[in-house]
Amino acid sequence: MMDAPARSRAISLEVNGEQIEMEVQARRLLVHFIRDDLGLTGTHVGCDTGNCGACTIHLDGEPVKSCMALAVQADGAKIRTVEGLAAEGELTPLQQAFNTHHALQCGYCTPGMLMSATALLERTPHPTEEEVRYALQGNLCRCTGYVNIVEAVIAVGGSA
Amino acid sequence: MTTVTEQPTTTLKRGYVGQSIPRKEDRRLVQGLGTFFDDVRRHGMGYVHFVRSPYAHAKIVSIDVSKALELEGVYGTITGDEVAIHTDPFFEMSVEPGGNIKDYALAVGRVRFMGEPVAAVCAATRELARDAADLVEVDYDPLPVLVDAEESLKDDVVLHDDAGSNVVWSGVFNWGDVDEALAEADHVVKIDRLHFHRFSSTPLECAGALVEYDKGTGEWTLTCNHQMPGVGAIWMAPALRTGIDKLRFVTHDIGGGFGNKICLHPQYVVLCLMARKLGRPVQWTEWRTDQHTANAHGNERTFLDVEVAVKADGTMTGFKVKALDDCGAFPRYEPLGCIIWAQVTPGLYGWRNIQVDFTQVCTNKSPVSPNRGYSRMQHLWLTERIIDIVATELGLDPVDVRKKNYVKAEQMPYETPNGCFYDSGDYAAALDIALDLIDYGSIEQRRKEAASRGKLLGFGIGSTLDSGTNNFGQSTLLNPDLQFSGNNEAASVKLDIFGEVVVTIGTVPQGQGHETTAAQVVADILGCPPEQVNVRRGHDTWFNSHAGFSGTYASQFAFTGLGAVKGAAELVREDMIQLAAAVLQAPAEAIELADGFARIKDGPEEAALPFMALGAIVNANNAFFPPDFNPTLNHRYVCRPNFGMVDTEKKTGQLTLTYATQIHAALVEIDPETGEVEIVDYAAVDDCGVRINPQIVEGQVHGATAHAIGAALSEEFVYDEEGTLLTANFYDYHVPHAMDMPPLKTGAMESPSPVAPLGAKGMGEGGGGGIHCIGAAIQDALQAAGKAIVYTSCNPPHRVWSMLQDPEATRANVEVVSK
Numbered sequence A: 001m002m003d004a005p006a007r008s009r010a011i012s013l014e015v016n017g018e019q020i021e022m023e024v025q026a027r028r029l030l031v032h033f034i035r036d037d038l039g040l041t042g043t044h045v046g047c048d049t050g051n052c053g054a055c056t057i058h059l060d061g062e063p064v065k066s067c068m069a070l071a072v073q074a075d076g077a078k079i080r081t082v083e084g085l086a087a088e089g090e091l092t093p094l095q096q097a098f099n100t101h102h103a104l105q106c107g108y109c110t111p112g113m114l115m116s117a118t119a120l121l122e123r124t125p126h127p128t129e130e131e132v133r134y135a136l137q138g139n140l141c142r143c144t145g146y147v148n149i150v151e152a153v154i155a156v157g158g159s160a
Numbered sequence B: 001m002t003t004v005t006e007q008p009t010t011t012l013k014r015g016y017v018g019q020s021i022p023r024k025e026d027r028r029l030v031q032g033l034g035t036f037f038d039d040v041r042r043h044g045m046g047y048v049h050f051v052r053s054p055y056a057h058a059k060i061v062s063i064d065v066s067k068a069l070e071l072e073g074v075y076g077t078i079t080g081d082e083v084a085i086h087t088d089p090f091f092e093m094s095v096e097p098g099g100n101i102k103d104y105a106l107a108v109g110r111v112r113f114m115g116e117p118v119a120a121v122c123a124a125t126r127e128l129a130r131d132a133a134d135l136v137e138v139d140y141d142p143l144p145v146l147v148d149a150e151e152s153l154k155d156d157v158v159l160h161d162d163a164g165s166n167v168v169w170s171g172v173f174n175w176g177d178v179d180e181a182l183a184e185a186d187h188v189v190k191i192d193r194l195h196f197h198r199f200s201s202t203p204l205e206c207a208g209a210l211v212e213y214d215k216g217t218g219e220w221t222l223t224c225n226h227q228m229p230g231v232g233a234i235w236m237a238p239a240l241r242t243g244i245d246k247l248r249f250v251t252h253d254i255g256g257g258f259g260n261k262i263c264l265h266p267q268y269v270v271l272c273l274m275a276r277k278l279g280r281p282v283q284w285t286e287w288r289t290d291q292h293t294a295n296a297h298g299n300e301r302t303f304l305d306v307e308v309a310v311k312a313d314g315t316m317t318g319f320k321v322k323a324l325d326d327c328g329a330f331p332r333y334e335p336l337g338c339i340i341w342a343q344v345t346p347g348l349y350g351w352r353n354i355q356v357d358f359t360q361v362c363t364n365k366s367p368v369s370p371n372r373g374y375s376r377m378q379h380l381w382l383t384e385r386i387i388d389i390v391a392t393e394l395g396l397d398p399v400d401v402r403k404k405n406y407v408k409a410e411q412m413p414y415e416t417p418n419g420c421f422y423d424s425g426d427y428a429a430a431l432d433i434a435l436d437l438i439d440y441g442s443i444e445q446r447r448k449e450a451a452s453r454g455k456l457l458g459f460g461i462g463s464t465l466d467s468g469t470n471n472f473g474q475s476t477l478l479n480p481d482l483q484f485s486g487n488n489e490a491a492s493v494k495l496d497i498f499g500e501v502v503v504t505i506g507t508v509p510q511g512q513g514h515e516t517t518a519a520q521v522v523a524d525i526l527g528c529p530p531e532q533v534n535v536r537r538g539h540d541t542w543f544n545s546h547a548g549f550s551g552t553y554a555s556q557f558a559f560t561g562l563g564a565v566k567g568a569a570e571l572v573r574e575d576m577i578q579l580a581a582a583v584l585q586a587p588a589e590a591i592e593l594a595d596g597f598a599r600i601k602d603g604p605e606e607a608a609l610p611f612m613a614l615g616a617i618v619n620a621n622n623a624f625f626p627p628d629f630n631p632t633l634n635h636r637y638v639c640r641p642n643f644g645m646v647d648t649e650k651k652t653g654q655l656t657l658t659y660a661t662q663i664h665a666a667l668v669e670i671d672p673e674t675g676e677v678e679i680v681d682y683a684a685v686d687d688c689g690v691r692i693n694p695q696i697v698e699g700q701v702h703g704a705t706a707h708a709i710g711a712a713l714s715e716e717f718v719y720d721e722e723g724t725l726l727t728a729n730f731y732d733y734h735v736p737h738a739m740d741m742p743p744l745k746t747g748a749m750e751s752p753s754p755v756a757p758l759g760a761k762g763m764g765e766g767g768g769g770g771i772h773c774i775g776a777a778i779q780d781a782l783q784a785a786g787k788a789i790v791y792t793s794c795n796p797p798h799r800v801w802s803m804l805q806d807p808e809a810t811r812a813n814v815e816v817v818s819k
Helices: A030-037 A093-100 A110-123 A129-136 A147-157 B066-070 B080-086 B126-135 B149-153 B178-184 B229-239 B265-278 B288-294 B337-344 B376-394 B398-405 B427-437 B440-452 B472-477 B514-526 B557-584 B611-620 B694-713 B769-785 B797-805 B807-811
Strands: A008-015 A018-025 A056-059 A062-065 A078-080 B002-005 B046-052 B058-064 B074-079 B117-123 B137-142 B167-175 B187-196 B208-214 B219-224 B247-251 B282-285 B300-310 B316-326 B353-361 B456-470 B489-495 B501-505 B533-535 B591-594 B597-600 B608-610 B634-639 B656-670 B677-687 B745-749 B814-818
Touching: A018 A030, A056 A110, A062 A110, A093 A110, A093 A147, A110 A129, A110 A147, A129 A147, A147 B694, B046 B126, B046 B265, B046 B288, B058 B080, B058 B117, B066 B074, B066 B126, B074 B080, B074 B126, B074 B265, B080 B265, B117 B126, B117 B265, B149 B300, B149 B316, B149 B353, B167 B337, B178 B300, B178 B316, B178 B353, B187 B376, B208 B265, B219 B265, B229 B247, B229 B265, B265 B282, B300 B376, B316 B337, B316 B376, B337 B353, B337 B376, B337 B456, B337 B472, B376 B398, B376 B456, B376 B769, B376 B814, B398 B427, B398 B456, B427 B456, B427 B656, B427 B677, B427 B745, B440 B456, B440 B656, B456 B557, B456 B769, B489 B514, B489 B557, B489 B611, B501 B514, B501 B557, B514 B533, B514 B557, B557 B591, B557 B597, B557 B608, B557 B611, B557 B634, B557 B656, B597 B611, B608 B611, B656 B694, B656 B769, B677 B694, B677 B769, B694 B745, B694 B769, B769 B797, B797 B807
Parallel strands: A008 A078, B002 B634, B046 B282, B219 B247, B316 B353, B501 B533, B677 B745
Antiparallel strands: A008 A018, A056 A062, A056 A078, B046 B117, B058 B137, B074 B117, B167 B353, B187 B300, B187 B814, B208 B219, B208 B282, B300 B316, B456 B656, B489 B501, B489 B634, B591 B597, B597 B608, B656 B677
C-alpha cells in the first residue's frame, strides 16, 4: 500500500540573510509563504497566471515569479525580496532613481520591477534601452507606461 | 471646525507649487513597505471565496452548502437566499424600466453573467476557502443568453423580470437644430455603424477588503481599496439596513483604481454579512480571473445611423447619432454613463447642432463601472471618428479640418450647445506642438520610405478633453427625482503640539501622488518645506476629512481636493498669524510665515516663533488667552464648487467645471502580410492649466497613453455566443508590456483655469487620445491599400488584416450625399 502523500513539509531556507525553518503546506505557493507566513508583504500578487511579475523575487540570485513556485521548492535556497534591497533603510541607487525619475505611481508593481531590474543590473551593469525593456517585459505596470521605469534603470546603468 | 464657502478664486503665488518635487509616497513603496489592504492581518480572520456562476444566464434551482460546511476549517457560508432575507436590493439611479431592477449582493434565484457570485464561503486559509467553494453544489437551469446590445433591445429574452425590458434608460438629447443643419449642408456624410469596444484598465491590485464587525456598537470597519467610499456607503448602508455612521472605510495604499474600484458594494455587503454572521474578521482578495470576469468593465457603445452636416469649405455644423450603450447584467453606477458623455458633447469642435438618441441596455456580460475616461472617451472617440471619416471621404486634410472646426482660443470660455463652459485652452496651438514633436513635415517622405520596405505608414490625430469636477446634478437629467447636485471634497489641516503640520484628505488616492501635491500646496501657504508636512496616507471615515462625494475619480483632485487643502491651510495660517501677533505684540499685518517660523517682517531675529512654539501654546499652554481669543490651529474645510442648477427640460447646464486638453499624434506602420500595427512615432500634448507638479502630470499622461494604446491594439473583453468571457486573464487579455510601448514624446501647455482654486484643472483620465489617433493612423495607412474605414476602437492584427482583405465591407458603412 502506498503511503498517504505528505500534506506538509519542513523547509529550511535563507531569506534576506536570515535563516528560516518552517513547516509549510505542500501546496503553499512560494508567494503566499513569503507574504502570509513570513509577513514580508512587499512581494505582491497581481494575477493568478504568472503574467504580471508583481511577485518577482530573487531565488539563488535569479529573478523568479514566486507565484509560479511552491514554497517547498525553495527548500535550501537563498531568497531575496524587495525588503532585502535597502540595507538599514539606505535606498539602493535603483530605488533612489525610481523616486527621482517618478518611476512609480500606485507602487503595486514596483517591488517586482525593482527585483527584475536589480537582477538585470547585476548581470548587465550598463544595459541599453532594449536590454532594459527586454528584462522588464515580464513585469506589468498599469500606471506608468514604463517610460520612467525604463529611464530610471538606464540612469542607474549610466549608459544612456 | 467646519467651514463651507463658495469656490475660492484666488490663485497661489508659486513656490513649491509648480515644481517637480519627488514624491513623498515613494520611500515606503520602493522598499516594499507600503500597506495594501491584503497586507493587513487580524487574529482569527477567515478568508472568503466566492462561488461563481459558470453560466451567463440561468435559473438557480438549488444551492447545497452542506458538504462545504463539513470540511474542517470552514467557518461558514452565505447564499443568495440569506442575502435576500437580511438585505435590501441596492438603490437604483434610473427611472423605469431600469429603476425597477433588483440588484442584490449575491445572485438571488437567477444568474445573469458568467462569474456572478452565487454564494460565499469563509475558511481558515485561502486554499481551504477555495476547496470548500468547490464543494458547494449549485443546480442551474440554463436560459437563453444575450451578448449583443441590439439583440437585447428586442426584448425577446428579458434579463430582469422586475423591469420587464432590457432597456435601462433611454432619452433623446437635442441641441440646436440638426435637421436644419443637415438640410442646409453641402455634404451629408452618413455612417451606419461604429463600435466602441469593451475593455477596462485592469488595475494590477485586484479588489478586496478586510471587514470587521463590532457586535457591541453594530459598526463595520472595512480596510479596503474602494476608491469612492462616500458613494459606496450610500449604496451599502440602506442595503444593510443600517446608517452610514456604522460603516467605517479605511484605505491605505491602493494598487491602482482607474474607476474599476467604485462598484465594490455587492462583494463588500457579503463580507459585512459574513463578518456579522461568523463573529470574526473576514478577508476577501479577488483573483485576477474573477476581476476580469465579474468586477467591472468599461462601457461598450455602438453608434448607429450617424449623419454629419458638412459645408463646402469643410466646416461641420452638426451631427445626429443613435447611441446604444451596453452596461452588462446590472446598471450599478449606471445609468450615469448615459449623461456623463454630455460633458463633452461637441468634443473640441464648434458645431452647434447635435442630436443624440441614447439608449442603454442590459446584456449577459459583466456589469460595467466607470473606467478611465468614463463615458466621455466613448463619445470623444465618436467625434474623432466622425472628423476623420468625413476628412477621408471628402478628401480634407486631417490637420486643416481640425483647425477649421476646433473651438478657437479667443472663444474661451466657450459655452457648448448644452450649456457647459470650456474654461480655457488653445487646441490649435496644442496640435501644432504635437505636429512639431513628430516632425509632421517629414511624413510623406517617411511614407515613401516605409513603402519601400513593404510597409503601410499612416498618420493620425486624437484630440480630446478630460473634463473634471462633476456636477452630480447632471444625474437629474436622467432621473428628475434623484436628490443629487453639485460636488464637494473635504480636507483638514492642523498644527500639532511639537510643530507638526498634519493634513488629512478626503480623496482616496491610488497612485496619483496626493500626499506630495497636497504637501506642496500646504507648504506654500504655511511657509515651511513640504517635508515638514505630513499628509496622512489614504482615507479613514474616522478622520472626518471627507464629504458626500469624496474620492478620487472624474479628474477632480486638482480642483476639489487641493481646493479643500488650500482652504483648510489658509484657516490654519490665519490662526498662526493671529497667535503670533498676540505673542509678539505686533499687528497681524506685520506677521509673515516663512521657513518654519511666524515672524515679524523685517523685525529683529528674536521676533520669530517656530511652528513648535505656536503648536505648543495652543495645544498645551493656553491659559493666558483672553476669553474671546481662540485660535485652534486645526481646521476642516469643504470645497464646494459652484455650478448652478441644470435645466432638466432643455437638458442643459454646467455639467462639469474644468476641461484639460490632450492632443495626441501617432505614426503607425502596418505590415500588410499580417495586419500587425507598429507605432513608430508618438506625441502626447497635455494642457491641464497650472501644473502643481509637472512630473506627476507627465506620469499621468504616460499612463493614460499606455491604457489607450492597449485598448487600441489589443485589450478587449471578448465573449462567445454563450456568454463565456474568452479573455479572462493576462494571457488572453494582452496589456502592453515594456516591449510593446513605443517611445513617447510629450509636450505641455499651461492655460490656467479661471474657475479652479489653483488654476489647475483635473487631469489624469485623459480622453483616450491614443485610441483615437491610432485608429485614425490605421485608416490613413489603409488608404493606400483599398481605402478601408476604421469602424471599431480596437484593431488587433486580425481585424486590420480583415480590413485589408475586404475594405469594401467597411466602406459599405459610409455614404456621402452631396448637393
